[in-house]
Amino acid sequence: MATQLADQQAQTTNAPEAVVVRFAGDSGDGMQLTGGQFTLSTALAGNDLATFPDFPAEIRAPQGTLFGVSAFQINFGSTEIDTAGDAPDVLVAMNPAALKTNVGALKPGGLIIADTGEFNKRNLEKAKYDVNPLEDGSLAKWQVLAFDISALTLESVKPFGLGNKEALRCKNMWTLGLALWMFDRDRAPLIDWLKGKFAKNQVLADANIAALNAGHAYGETAELGGQIKKIHLDPVASPPGLYRTVTGADAIALGLVAGAQLAELPMFFGGYPITPASSILHSLVRLKEFGVTTFQAEDEIAAICAAIGASYAGQLGVTSSSGPGIALKGEAMGLAVMTELPLVIVNSQRGGPSTGLPTKTEQSDLYQAVYGRNGDAPIPVIAARSPSDAFDCAIEACRIAVQYMTPVILLTDGYIANAAEPWKVPDPATFTPFPVQFLTEKNGGDTLLPYKRDEKGARPWIKAGTPGLMHRIGGIEKAVDTGHLDYSPANHQAQTDARKAKVDGIAKGIPAQEVTLGTEGGKLAVVGWGSTYGPIHQAVRRARTKGLDVSHVHVRHVWPLPEYLGDLLKGYERVLVPEMNTGQFKTVLRDQYLVDAKPLTKTSGQPFTIAEIEAAIEGALS
Amino acid sequence: MNDMTPIAKVQTTLKDWETDQEVRWCPGCGDYAILKAVQRTLPEIGADPSKTVFVSGIGCSSRFPYYVESYGFHTIHGRAPAFATGIKLANPELDIWLVTGDGDGMSIGGNHTMHVLRRNLNCQIMLFNNEIYGLTKGQYSPTSRQGTNSPTTPLGSVDRPASPCAFALGAGARFIARGFDVSKELPNVLKAAHAHRGAAFIEIFQNCIVYNKDRFEEFAAPKGAEDRQLWLKNGEPMLFGKGTKGIALDAEALTLKVVDVTDGDWQAAGVIVHDVTNRSIAHMLVEMPFGPFPMALGVLYDDPRPTFEDAVLGQDHQAREGKVADLGKLLAKGQTWTVDDREGHPA
Numbered sequence: 003m004a005t006q007l008a009d010q011q012a013q014t015t016n017a018p019e020a021v022v023v024r025f026a027g028d029s030g031d032g033m034q035l036t037g038g039q040f041t042l043s044t045a046l047a048g049n050d051l052a053t054f055p056d057f058p059a060e061i062r063a064p065q066g067t068l069f070g071v072s073a074f075q076i077n078f079g080s081t082e083i084d085t086a087g088d089a090p091d092v093l094v095a096m097n098p099a100a101l102k103t104n105v106g107a108l109k110p111g112g113l114i115i116a117d118t119g120e121f122n123k124r125n126l127e128k129a130k131y132d133v134n135p136l137e138d139g140s141l142a143k144w145q146v147l148a149f150d151i152s153a154l155t156l157e158s159v160k161p162f163g164l165g166n167k168e169a170l171r172c173k174n175m176w177t178l179g180l181a182l183w184m185f186d187r188d189r190a191p192l193i194d195w196l197k198g199k200f201a202k203n204q205v206l207a208d209a210n211i212a213a214l215n216a217g218h219a220y221g222e223t224a225e226l227g228g229q230i231k232k233i234h235l236d237p238v239a240s241p242p243g244l245y246r247t248v249t250g251a252d253a254i255a256l257g258l259v260a261g262a263q264l265a266e267l268p269m270f271f272g273g274y275p276i277t278p279a280s281s282i283l284h285s286l287v288r289l290k291e292f293g294v295t296t297f298q299a300e301d302e303i304a305a306i307c308a309a310i311g312a313s314y315a316g317q318l319g320v321t322s323s324s325g326p327g328i329a330l331k332g333e334a335m336g337l338a339v340m341t342e343l344p345l346v347i348v349n350s351q352r353g354g355p356s357t358g359l360p361t362k363t364e365q366s367d368l369y370q371a372v373y374g375r376n377g378d379a380p381i382p383v384i385a386a387r388s389p390s391d392a393f394d395c396a397i398e399a400c401r402i403a404v405q406y407m408t409p410v411i412l413l414t415d416g417y418i419a420n421a422a423e424p425w426k427v428p429d430p431a432t433f434t435p436f437p438v439q440f441l442t443e444k445n446g447g448d449t450l451l452p453y454k455r456d457e458k459g460a461r462p463w464i465k466a467g468t469p470g471l472m473h474r475i476g477g478i479e480k481a482v483d484t485g486h487l488d489y490s491p492a493n494h495q496a497q498t499d500a501r502k503a504k505v506d507g508i509a510k511g512i513p514a515q516e517v518t519l520g521t522e523g524g525k526l527a528v529v530g531w532g533s534t535y536g537p538i539h540q541a542v543r544r545a546r547t548k549g550l551d552v553s554h555v556h557v558r559h560v561w562p563l564p565e566y567l568g569d570l571l572k573g574y575e576r577v578l579v580p581e582m583n584t585g586q587f588k589t590v591l592r593d594q595y596l597v598d599a600k601p602l603t604k605t606s607g608q609p610f611t612i613a614e615i616e617a618a619i620e621g622a623l624s
Numbered sequence: 625m626n627d628m629t630p631i632a633k634v635q636t637t638l639k640d641w642e643t644d645q646e647v648r649w650c651p652g653c654g655d656y657a658i659l660k661a662v663q664r665t666l667p668e669i670g671a672d673p674s675k676t677v678f679v680s681g682i683g684c685s686s687r688f689p690y691y692v693e694s695y696g697f698h699t700i701h702g703r704a705p706a707f708a709t710g711i712k713l714a715n716p717e718l719d720i721w722l723v724t725g726d727g728d729g730m731s732i733g734g735n736h737t738m739h740v741l742r743r744n745l746n747c748q749i750m751l752f753n754n755e756i757y758g759l760t761k762g763q764y765s766p767t768s769r770q771g772t773n774s775p776t777t778p779l780g781s782v783d784r785p786a787s788p789c790a791f792a793l794g795a796g797a798r799f800i801a802r803g804f805d806v807s808k809e810l811p812n813v814l815k816a817a818h819a820h821r822g823a824a825f826i827e828i829f830q831n832c833i834v835y836n837k838d839r840f841e842e843f844a845a846p847k848g849a850e851d852r853q854l855w856l857k858n859g860e861p862m863l864f865g866k867g868t869k870g871i872a873l874d875a876e877a878l879t880l881k882v883v884d885v886t887d888g889d890w891q892a893a894g895v896i897v898h899d900v901t902n903r904s905i906a907h908m909l910v911e912m913p914f915g916p917f918p919m920a921l922g923v924l925y926d927d928p929r930p931t932f933e934d935a936v937l938g939q940d941h942q943a944r945e946g947k948v949a950d951l952g953k954l955l956a957k958g959q960t961w962t963v964d965d966r967e968g969h970p971a
Contacts, residue, residue, distance in 0.1 A: 046961050191959060246960045256955060263951055270714055290940050291947035292954070295713055297936070300739040304706035307699065311679075311710025314697055315718065319710065337700050427960065430951045466695040467715050469674045474643070474690050476698025477682075486645065487690065 020079025021235065022087030023181065026104045027096030029063050029072045032174035037074025038422070039178060039195065043187045044078045045247045045424050048237025051078040052536060054086030054609065055420045059277070059360045066120075066128035071103045080236040084388075084536035086421065088611035092184075094177055096120060096151075098129035105141070113145045115180070117173070119152025151176055158216030162209040172213035179217025186234040189218060241426060248425040250389040250418035251278070254322075254348060255285035257396025259292045260430065261346075262318045264397065265404045266437040268293035270312030271320045272305035277360045278416040279324045279350040302327035306334040306347070313343040314475075316440060316465030318400060322348035324416075325367045326357060332375050335409050339379040339501065341475045342453070342461045344403035344410075346396075347381075351415040353607045362607030363417035365532050366583035371411045372561045372590060378498050380505035382406070383561040385413040387535035390425040392418055395558065401436050406508055407460040413560065415582075417609050418533045440465050452485040453497075458511075459504030506562050515567035520546060520553025523573035526622050529599065531557045531587050534580050534610055541615035552619050560587070568595035578602055578622050580615050633670025638663045640673065643693045654805030654830035655684060658752065659691055661810040662721070666692075668811065669818050671719060678721045679708045681728035684759045685752035685830070688723040702733025705740035708747050709932070716933045719818075720747035726767040727757045730786050734766075741795040743932035744822045748814070751788050751825070754832035755839055762835035774835075789910040789924065792825040793903075799824035800906060800925040804844045805831055809855060809922065816923045822931050843919040856909070856922040858900045861890045864918045870895030871917070880908050882917060900926040 025040070027033045034055055044051045054075040063070025077087030089109040095101035097120040105114065121134055135141055136148045155176040159169045175196070182189055193211050200207035221232070248256075262269035271294060273283035287296045295317070299305035302323055309319030323331065328349045338345045351367045353359025367374075371383045382402050386392035392414055399412040441462035444450045452473045453461050464471050473485060481488035482496050519542050520527075530538040535556050542554040555570065557563065571577050571591065577599040579588040585601030592599050602618045604610055641663040649655045666676070676694035680686035682701035689696025695718075699707045708720050722740075729737045729751045740749070756774070757763040764774040764781040767788065771780040789800050799820040803813040805828060817824035829840045843852040854864045854871065862871035867885060872894040874881040883893040899905065906925035 042959055046959065048961065048963070195959075240963045242963050244956055244960050244962055246956065246958050259954065260951060263949075268714070270710060272710065289954070290943040292949045292951070295936065295940055297709065297713060299706065299709075300735055303703060304709070304736055304739070307703045307706035308710030308713070310699075311697070311707035311712075312714040313710075314707070315711045315714035317714040333700050334703065341697075427956045430955070465715075466677050466697075466711060467675055467718050472673050472694050472696075474645075474696035474698065476680075476689070476696075477700055478698065 018079070018233070018235070019081045020077060020083060020087070021092070021185070021233065022075065022077045022090045023092040023094070024073055024075040024090040024104055024107070025094045025177070026071055026073040026100035027174070028065055028100070029058060029060065029070045030065065031072070031096050032171070033057075033072045033074050033096070036174040036178050037076060039192055040181055041076055041247060041422050042195070043182060043192060044076065044185075045245070046191055047185075047187055047235075048240075049078040049080060049235050050083040050238040050240070050424060051076055051247075051422070052083050052086045053077075053422045054417065056608075057361055066097055066099055066125045068099045068103055068129060071100050073100070073104055078235065080238050082238065084539045085609070085612060088613050094181070096173065096177070098125045098131055098135070101135060102129045102131065105144070108144055110143050111145065113147060114141060115177075116146065116148040117151035118148045119150040121148075154216065154220065155213050158213050159209040162205050162212070164205070164209055168206075169209070172210050175210045175213040176217035179214040179219075180221050181217075182214075183218045183221030184233060186232055189214060240424075244427045245424050246427055247422045248389050248393070249281075249420060249422045250386065250392045250414050251281035251350070251420070252285060253389050253393040253425070254386075254396045254412070254414060255282050255289070257393040258286070258320055258346065258400065259289055259294065260393070260433065261397040261400025262293065263430075264433055264435045264437075265318055265400055266435070267316070267318040267404070268295065269320060270309055270317040271296045271322070272299050272307075272309040272312075273297070273322055274299050274302045274305045274327060276302070276324050276327045278352060278419045279322045279327070279348065281419065282322045282348060282350070302330040303334060306331040306345075310334060310338050310341075310343055310345055313338075313345055314341075314466050316463070316467070318344060318346070318404065320346040320348070322350070324350050324352045324360075325354045325370070328367060328370060329374075335381060336375045336377060336379045337477045338409040339375070339381060340477050340480070342407040342501075344407055344463070346399045346403050346410050346412060348396075348412045348414065350419045351413060353605070359607045361416065363415045363533065363609060364582045364605060364607065365413075365415055365534070366586065366605065367413065368531075368560065368581075368583065368586040368590070371413055378502065380502050381409050381411055381561070382505055382508050382559070383411045383413060384558060385532040385560050386418055387532060387556060387558065389418055389421055389423050391535075393425070393428070397433070402508055404438050404463070405436060405460065405511075406458055406504060407463060408505060413532060415533050438463060440468065441471065442468060444471070446483070449484075451483040453480050454483045455500065455504070459500060459507055509559070509562040509565050512559050512564055515555065515557065515564040515570050517570070518554045518556040519543060522553075522570065524553055525551040525574065526576045526578060526619065527553050527555050527571060527574040528615065528619060529555045529557065529571065529577055529579045529587070529591065530581075531560055534582065537610040537612045537615050538580055540612040541619060544612065544616055545619045550619060550623055552623065557587075560590070563590075563594060568597070571595055571597045571599075576600065576622050578618060580604070580610055580618065582609070632672065634672040636667045636671070636673065638667060641666050641693050643691055645690050647691050648687065649684060650834050652833040653684070654754065654832070655688070655752065657805040658750070658810070658828055658830060659688065662692065662814060665811045665814040665818070669815055675717055676719045676721070677711060678723060679704045679711065680723040681725075681733055682759070683725040683728045683757070684832075685723055685725040686728060702728050702731070703736055704728070705733065705736035705745075705749070709740060709743070709745055712745055712747065712933050713936055716746075716937060722747050722749040724749065724751050726751065726753045726755060726765045726788065730788055730791065731766045734791075737791070738795040741792055741797040741823050741825060744796070744798060744929055746822055746931040746933060748817045748824045749826065751827050752830040753788055753827050754830045754836055755785070756832050756836035758832050758835055787910065788827045789825070793906055793910050793925065797825045798822045798925070798927050798929050799923070800910060801826045801923045802829070802919070802921045803827075804829035804840060804921070806844065807921070813922060816926065820926055820928060822928050843914060852914075852918050854918040854920050856898045856920060856924060858898055858923065858926070861895045861897050863890060863895060872896060880912055880917070900924075903927065
């Protein structure tokens with residue numbers, strides 16, 4: 003691969019542990035599809051992997067432009083992989099714009115595979131190149147393998163009589179074929195997939211398969227100047243079981259379905275299209291047999307209100323959005339707090355404020371989740387750290403919602419939503435059910451007490467329509483026990499306290515905070531939440547290998563915080579909090595524990611690299 | 625789905641629909657009369673308190689659910705239709721009465737009003753129109769007439785008022801009716817609305833005794849009412865003024881006109897027979913200006929179409945047919961691989 007890797011190979015005759023490949027091309031070049039299929043083949047080969055799809059907000063940006071470049075990065079290897087990799091070893095650049103926007107990230111000595119067929123005058127101009135970079139020596143610090151993929155593709159699909167445009171569309175499969183050859187992959191699953199995808203168009207299926215085979219054959223037979231070698235990465239040693247790949251969005255949809263089943267409830271999902279949250283709705287509409295009803299509402303507000311209405315009528319109400327949509331839902335969340343109805347709110351965070359960066363990732367809605375409502379409106383907040391973790395977190399959100407009669411916010415982000423990783427398929431028999439008991443009889447002798455609390459502080463769930471239990475609820479302050487309107491000072495004090503105590507008490511039902519990697523106490527704790535898990539984990543692992551006294555503490559329950567977290571953090575001399583925002587969790591930690599947490603912030607729309615966090619660790623310990 | 629099964633009728637009296645809550649509207653408010661009309665109607669239609677849900681937004685009218693002994697949900701400003709949608713989809717057996725006002729339903733919640741009508745969720749929507757914001761102390765509302773003096777419009781309001789019934793019809797409503805708070809006919813209008821399967825939109829003119837007193841007196845006052853009120857009845861001629869006047873079609877201008885009826889011969893005068901399924905006439909009736917014309921009251925339009933919940937739940941039902949909800953299979957969907965025991969590597 004990259005020279006380093008090739009050297010390493012020559013020296014040790016061992017394959018590298020991990021390789022990072024980035025496919026980049028025009029939005030219309032099918033890079034996400036190529037990446038997705040390469041991911042699948044990687045997973046089937048048994049490598050561990052993490053992916054990072056990075057695409058523009060525009061659906062079809064003008065061809066050849068710098069802002070229209072769509073990229074897909076995958077890190078795979080024979081060891082545990084937690085991030086999509088800092089710097090690619092291989093960059094596949096389908097046009098000059100893709101080269102220009104991505105080559106900077108490539109490792110020195112890395113390999114560029116470029117399609118010379120697209121490096122024409124027009125595309126060079128669009129990419130703002132005065133001179134063809136493939137010819138002017140400017141790429142000298144990398145290896146360049148440039149050949150006319152366009153022409154080779156056209157040649158390979160010639161027998162199928164496609165038009166020029168359609169024929170060129172097969173370029174991504176040609177490239178994928180070459181990549182499969184490079185990494186010693188089986189083509190059969192992809193051929194099956196193409197047959198399925200183009201089941202209604204035999205010619206397109208055949209052409210794409212021909213292009214895939216041609217790309218593969220090219221690697222096998224062409225003289226590639228010794229630059230490119232076939233690399234075989236051993237499978238990663240994994241616990242036995244059945245595996246598949248999963249994206250965060252898929253995992254959340256599946257986790258919600260599982261959660262509703264464990265609660266023994268039908269699920270009602272109210273949504274409104276927004277990037278990058280829509281894919282959860284797209285998944286759930288196809289799962290109606292699991293008792294799922296979906297509702298595409300007229301706006302974000304109606305989506306959450308309908309979900310609350312469904313909860314009031316005895317279903318598990320769920321809504322989902324991204325930052326701007328969550329902002330709109332704020333008032334309704336307050337109503338769910340006041341009426342103490344279960345509700346799951348999924349926020350797939352993206353760059354903000356306002357419309358911000360719709361397709362890029364950020365963790366900047368933490369304040370909004372923890373604090374962002376009028377009045378004292380505590381809501382538990384859970385943050386998923388990876389695509390597969392999102393499954394468990396979704397179940398956990400459902401559990402807390404129904405057991406504590408509360409809305410719950412589940413934070414994920416654009417990175418987790420779109421990224422894929424291998425997932426050991428869980429056995430539903432191992433899940434702990436939490437069936438809901440609706441109130442069916444009056445709970446106060448002859449009277450009904452809709453706001454009588456149980457030992458957890460939760461009020462009973464009374465399904466509208468239950469015979470004889472008619473009562474009224476709403477957003478006005480409720481009297482203790484009876485739930486009647488009551489503005490009196492003592493009552494508001496009592497109910498505010500009770501709502502807070504209920505949510506605070508959730509901490510008693512979750513595991514106390516543990517060290518994720520490293521030791522209890524020491525010089526430095528790197529504290530993370532959400533999708534920074536991967537880079538923090540790898541950076542801490544590397545730093546510890548170098549002998550540095552650093553530990554990783556990753557927090558899933560962002561609110562209420564788990565028990566023991568405060569004491570744990572006080573055992574370290576320093577606390578560093580990397581976040582893709584300006585330091586929001588850092589503030590929460592300082593506020594809750596008076597610890598001198600230091601922020602490490604990044605708001606570029608890109609996830610942290612391992613190197614960035616490693617450097618910060620070294621800085622903090624120097 | 626066959627949701628045409630009638631909900632079992634239950635015997636109740638007016639008293640059964642009264643709650644133990646102290647009613648907190650201003651003395652003399654039109655809301656009292658509407659509450660009584662509703663409490664009188666519910667026993668007559670055989671409503672079951674356990675299966676009845678009153679859903680409201682925010683405002684004076686939206687306090688309504690607290691005073692009806694049924695299920696009640698006092699939600700947030702303008703959003704009652706969205707809550708109602710979730711409730712109905714979760715349990716289509718529930719009979720939903722939506723209570724809203726001109727501010728709640730036409731201003732902040734206009735969007736939801738439009739969509740609940742367009743979708744045709746089976747529910748009754750009572751829009752209490754008092755042409756003013758009451759609970760926030762008298763600001764002009766989207767239905768206030770031009771020139772309305774209010775704390776926010778000391779020089780008189782400049783914007784044109786919205787017409788709730790015209791809005792509803794434009795949004796695709798299949799049932800439009802009008803009534804007013806103290807009218808003896810109001811229970812009949814409510815009954816007709818309840819009998820309609822689908823979203824039934826009822827504009828109820830309501831007297832705000834404090835901020836917009838007697839705003840509707842010009843047609844609601846008992847004295848001279850027969851000249852100023854046109855009570856529409858399906859299959860009957862559109863007569864008013866004790867049968868001396870009627871509404872006819874001006875065929876040339878394609879509009880309505882008031883005609884004199886002599887000796888009761890309304891046919892000769894060309895008076896229209898009200899057909900509640902005639903959408904064109906409904907458009908004319910909702911736009912008919914009071915003043916030159918009487919106020920059109922009663923059921924203006926009633927032509928049912930399939931409901932939203934039937935469509936959604938019917939499709940859900942079809943999608944589920946013959947499928948087993950096997951979570952294990954779902955989780956293992958797609959291309960999978962197995963790691964075996966010995967090597968820890970794919971088999």
